[in-house]
Amino acid sequence: MTAATSVAGAATYEELVERVRAGELGPDPRTLRIAVAFATRQAVRHDGRGTGYRNEVLSLRLAGAVGSCAVEPGALPDAAIDDCVGADVARLLDHPLVPVRVAALDAYLAHVTPHTPDHGARPFALSAGTSLEKSRARAGAVVELLDLPPGATVLVVGVVNSLLEALRSRNLGYVPCDLKGGFTEWGEEVVTDAFDAADRCDALLVSGMTLGNDTFEPLRRHALAHGKQLVMFAQTGSAVLPRFLGHGVSAVCAEPYPFFWLDAGPSILHRYRLACAGPGGGR
Structure with a gap:
C-alpha cells in the first residue's frame, strides 16, 4: 500500500x-x-x-x-x-x-476531512471475531506500515501485547515503553522513559495517546531529526495525526470510534502512508 x-x-x-x-x-x-x-x-x-x-x-x-x-x-x-x-x-x-x-x-x-480515499485514507477491513482475533488483526495492519529489515529494533510507546506479538513474528526487536511501566506478556520490563529509549531504536511505533499526555511532539521531533520512521496507531486523534505525514510521521493507522474492542462484528481501519515511506520517509 x-x-x-x-x-x-x-x-x-x-x-x-x-x-x-x-x-x-x-x-x-x-x-x-x-x-x-x-x-x-x-x-x-x-x-x-x-x-x-x-x-x-x-x-x-x-x-x-x-x-x-x-x-x-x-x-x-x-x-x-x-x-x-x-x-x-x-x-x-x-x-x-x-x-x-x-x-x-x-x-x-x-x-x-473524514477518513476517505479522497483525503488519503485506505480502508483495511477487520473481520468479525473474538476480542483477541480482532486485536491481532489490528496489530497486523499496524505493523505492516513499518518498512524495516529483520533484526531492526522498534520503540513501542503504548504497550499492546498484540503489537509486540506481531513484531516478534516479523523478527523485529522492540523496546516496550509505557508510563505505567510493568512487564509484557513475555515478562519483558516495560520502560517508562521513551526519549531515553528512542536513541537506541531504529523506528518508532507510537500510540495516539501521546497527544493526550503531551509526549507526541518530542517523539515527532526525534523521528524528524534522525530520519526514523514514526508509525502512529490512533484511536486518540485519528483525524489529527494524518496531518503530520511528511513532518516526522511516516504512516498512521487511524481508528475512529467505535473501536475494534467494542464490537465483535466487522469493522474498518483507515491507513495513511507517505508515497515513499521507507527509512527517513517522515522527512
Missing part, C-alpha cells in the same frame, strides 16, 4: 491548532457545537493471555463525526462531559483539560 495523503498538514501540533482556530482548514470553529459527549470505559483480559488492561476514552460528536482522546482510567472528571455538551469547538480548544482539547480538535478535523 502506497498512498500520499491529500490533507493540508502542519509542521507542529500547535501550528495545527492555530490553523483550526483561524478557520484556515474549514468552517470557523466558533460556529460548530458539540452535540454529544460521552466516556467509554473498558476492561479486557483476552482468552489465553496472562494479563489484562483497562481503557477509558472521552469522545465528542460533531455532526456526523466523533473525535476521541484516551485518558488514564479514573482521571476524567464527570464535569468535563458537561463542559463539552453544547459548547462550540473554539471554546473547547482552550479547555483546561488536555484530553478535551485533543478530542475537540479530533472531532473538528474528522468533520472537515
Whole structure:
C-alpha cells in the first residue's frame, strides 16, 4: 500500500491548532457545537493471555463525526462531559483539560476531512471475531506500515501485547515503553522513559495517546531529526495525526470510534502512508 495523503498538514501540533482556530482548514470553529459527549470505559483480559488492561476514552460528536482522546482510567472528571455538551469547538480548544482539547480538535478535523480515499485514507477491513482475533488483526495492519529489515529494533510507546506479538513474528526487536511501566506478556520490563529509549531504536511505533499526555511532539521531533520512521496507531486523534505525514510521521493507522474492542462484528481501519515511506520517509 502506497498512498500520499491529500490533507493540508502542519509542521507542529500547535501550528495545527492555530490553523483550526483561524478557520484556515474549514468552517470557523466558533460556529460548530458539540452535540454529544460521552466516556467509554473498558476492561479486557483476552482468552489465553496472562494479563489484562483497562481503557477509558472521552469522545465528542460533531455532526456526523466523533473525535476521541484516551485518558488514564479514573482521571476524567464527570464535569468535563458537561463542559463539552453544547459548547462550540473554539471554546473547547482552550479547555483546561488536555484530553478535551485533543478530542475537540479530533472531532473538528474528522468533520472537515473524514477518513476517505479522497483525503488519503485506505480502508483495511477487520473481520468479525473474538476480542483477541480482532486485536491481532489490528496489530497486523499496524505493523505492516513499518518498512524495516529483520533484526531492526522498534520503540513501542503504548504497550499492546498484540503489537509486540506481531513484531516478534516479523523478527523485529522492540523496546516496550509505557508510563505505567510493568512487564509484557513475555515478562519483558516495560520502560517508562521513551526519549531515553528512542536513541537506541531504529523506528518508532507510537500510540495516539501521546497527544493526550503531551509526549507526541518530542517523539515527532526525534523521528524528524534522525530520519526514523514514526508509525502512529490512533484511536486518540485519528483525524489529527494524518496531518503530520511528511513532518516526522511516516504512516498512521487511524481508528475512529467505535473501536475494534467494542464490537465483535466487522469493522474498518483507515491507513495513511507517505508515497515513499521507507527509512527517513517522515522527512
